[in-house]
Amino acid sequence: xxxxxxxxxxxxxxxxxxxYIRNAxxxxxMNPILTIVMAIACIVVYYILYFVPGxxxxxxxxxxxxxxxxxxxxxxxxxxxxxxxxxEDSSG
Numbered sequence: 001x002x003x004x005x006x007x008x009x010x011x012x013x014x015x016x017x018x019x020y021i022r023n024a025x026x027x028x029x030m031n032p033i034l035t036i037v038m039a040i041a042c043i044v045v046y047y048i049l050y051f052v053p054g055x056x057x058x059x060x061x062x063x064x065x066x067x068x069x070x071x072x073x074x075x076x077x078x079x080x081x082x083x084x085x086x087x088e089d090s091s092g
Contacts, residue, residue, distance in 0.1 A: 001028035004038050007065075008072035031075045038071045 007025035009015075015023065028035045045063050051054050 001035055001041075004028070004035065004040065004042070004068055005072055005075075008069050008075070008076075011069075012072075016029055027072075027075055027079070030079070034071055034075050038068060041067045 002021065002024045006020055009020050009023050009027070019046060038053070043087045045067055049060060049063070078087075
């Protein structure tokens, strides 16, 4: 669960090292359905590349990265929307 979110958090935010791990864990707990969908999508990509190994040199790493980053970005957007809503409620 944590490993799926570490790299997207590292790319998207500038934090201390221990905060990457903590935020990846919290993001996985806050979005369990999205985490499960991300794991299933990675498994599907793995099986596609397993059965068609000729695609590995062209799409191997990038396909995993696109799937993980796209789903992680959806989680980032929902968290930022919640933060904006909390800021508006507290200020107004």
